[in-house]
Amino acid sequence: MARAGVIGAGLMGTACTRRLLAAGFEVLACDVDEAKRKAIAQVGAKAVATAAELARECRIMIIAVFSTDQVEQVIEGPDGALWVLEDDRAESKGRLLKLTPKN
Secondary structure, eight states, X not given: OOEEEEEOOSHHHHHHHHHHHHTTOEEEEEOSOHHHHHHHHHHTOEEESOHXXXXXXXXXXXXXXXXXXXXXXXXXXXXXXXXXXXXXXXXXXXXXXXXXXXX
């Protein structure tokens, strides 16, 4: 079964999760809000605490967060997805760096 990760379990992240599950994907989802993690688990996703944990297990990641600051945090923050990408995913790592806004 294909696996995908959704970072952000608000309205958009939950909708993405439902669609992925309906399409037959195994879905991991994370959110900083514990209540949202519990809610997304009730939909059928495996809830994880951080973007880094999600990135360790998923090659496909969808980011559904509210602001540029939140994008930067889930990519480059201490528990961000960027820091756990393996060398064989260097191309993806490069794309993430290009997409992450710089001040």
